[in-house]
Amino acid sequence: MSEEKKVRTPRDPKLWEALVSFGALIAIMAAGIIVFGVDPHVPMFIGVCVAAIMAMKLGYDWDSIETAMKDGIYRALQACMILIIVGILIGTWIVGGVVPAMIYYGMKLLAPSIFLVAAVLITSITSLATGTSWGTMGTMGIALIGIAIGLGIPEPVAAGAVISGSYFGDKMSPLSDTTNLAPAMAGTDVMTHVKMMMLPTGIAYGITLIIFAIMGFTTISNTSADAAQVQAISDALEVNFNINPILLLPPVIVIVAVAMKIPAIPGITLGIFAGVIVGLIFQDASFGDYLDAGINGVSREWVDDVPFINHAGEETLILDRLLNSGGILNMMFSVSMTLIAMMFGGIMETTHQLETIVNRILKVVKTPGALVCLTEITCLASNMTMPEQYISIVIPGRMYAETYQKMGLHPKTLSNALEGAGTVTSALIPWNTCGVYIRNTLGIPTGSYMMYAFFNILMPITVIILGFTGHGLALEDGKRVGTNKERRAALKAKVDAFNAERVAANNK
Numbered sequence: 001m002s003e004e005k006k007v008r009t010p011r012d013p014k015l016w017e018a019l020v021s022f023g024a025l026i027a028i029m030a031a032g033i034i035v036f037g038v039d040p041h042v043p044m045f046i047g048v049c050v051a052a053i054m055a056m057k058l059g060y061d062w063d064s065i066e067t068a069m070k071d072g073i074y075r076a077l078q079a080c081m082i083l084i085i086v087g088i089l090i091g092t093w094i095v096g097g098v099v100p101a102m103i104y105y106g107m108k109l110l111a112p113s114i115f116l117v118a119a120v121l122i123t124s125i126t127s128l129a130t131g132t133s134w135g136t137m138g139t140m141g142i143a144l145i146g147i148a149i150g151l152g153i154p155e156p157v158a159a160g161a162v163i164s165g166s167y168f169g170d171k172m173s174p175l176s177d178t179t180n181l182a183p184a185m186a187g188t189d190v191m192t193h194v195k196m197m198m199l200p201t202g203i204a205y206g207i208t209l210i211i212f213a214i215m216g217f218t219t220i221s222n223t224s225a226d227a228a229q230v231q232a233i234s235d236a237l238e239v240n241f242n243i244n245p246i247l248l249l250p251p252v253i254v255i256v257a258v259a260m261k262i263p264a265i266p267g268i269t270l271g272i273f274a275g276v277i278v279g280l281i282f283q284d285a286s287f288g289d290y291l292d293a294g295i296n297g298v299s300r301e302w303v304d305d306v307p308f309i310n311h312a313g314e315e316t317l318i319l320d321r322l323l324n325s326g327g328i329l330n331m332m333f334s335v336s337m338t339l340i341a342m343m344f345g346g347i348m349e350t351t352h353q354l355e356t357i358v359n360r361i362l363k364v365v366k367t368p369g370a371l372v373c374l375t376e377i378t379c380l381a382s383n384m385t386m387p388e389q390y391i392s393i394v395i396p397g398r399m400y401a402e403t404y405q406k407m408g409l410h411p412k413t414l415s416n417a418l419e420g421a422g423t424v425t426s427a428l429i430p431w432n433t434c435g436v437y438i439r440n441t442l443g444i445p446t447g448s449y450m451m452y453a454f455f456n457i458l459m460p461i462t463v464i465i466l467g468f469t470g471h472g473l474a475l476e477d478g479k480r481v482g483t484n485k486e487r488r489a490a491l492k493a494k495v496d497a498f499n500a501e502r503v504a505a506n507n508k
Contacts, residue, residue, distance in 0.1 A: 072346020
């Protein structure tokens, strides 16, 4: 009689085991990006290997690990589809003269001193209307970076303004997927969630506008390019394209389509067809040129191109920098990074490694303010180690919902905290799917723009401060705690009872 093969039952990780996986990923990514200056793909794959080995140690067989990786990839498939479609859109819009027209007219209308504030407002409105930061950056963002270069504004600063506005709209729009996901995880409705976000988001947004306004009227106004360079860029665009106001119609179509609740993918696709149609009317390119640009992007030498010094201090050509891009193949950098990152994220979620670390920390969290702070830190850690913003909302939402309830807090307190860090900090992580997308779309490394993405930096800080002061907390009846003595007393009584129950449970 043959012995039956023993089947190991997977166990939850110990604290040190979970820390090994996270520490290894951060160390490998830091060494690869900072020390060796390589792209994050292979370092991230090494992190996948470490996570898989740890999963085996925890008792998971290979089939389970492979399933976990595939589940992680499945959750990112929509993001991959958007990346591919945006690649087609950028390529066809460049050939069709849509992006050049946006840059051309933008330079005519915007002055250097007001550009940064205008960039924040333009991307905010677009993202509010469409509910997508990615779509906003892939359309208006590219044009605004071009305008910034023409006006002599540093690219990383302009990118910070574009990203700040894009994520403000994405965060506050009822059409946004993250704005719907956060309340779903917390247990409340979308409009209640949006109203709860108004105070912290308004504070962070107002400070962001003030900072960019000060920069615009001081530093930027003193370093802007002269009218001759702006004219040279405009002339170069006119030489290479037939500029016409009708070329601005495709971005309007995209904004209106998504604002009318057409999903992002068909809405962006409408923009592609609109761009090709107006391009065939006004440009000399053939239909085959649009097909080629959709897959390979644009790569050509431009007549009368204008030289400038880019964000890395290298001399290059403006039209070459802005218009030689797009296409599905150029988006494969982002798509491949997304797939590898989600392999890691899938393993880490299935094996409960982040949950183990957070549960240990949760044992010493005794106040609502500390709970909000821990939520923000967990969302940031999720964006760093399971690098996809949806996961950074889903996992902390699942983990903390019960604790928020037991402390007597309304679910919108949790949903506000989830979006305060989960949505916005994704853009600040070089290997996060959002950070990779921004780098690939705007052409600026995360390390260059992150210090200027003021809204994304200020948002979690604001949520934490309001959490400790009580203005970011709401009781079960939905009203904010604020400075009201009776409401503070009611919250304290609930929290004291929660802590007493936890102590009694630990003593058993």
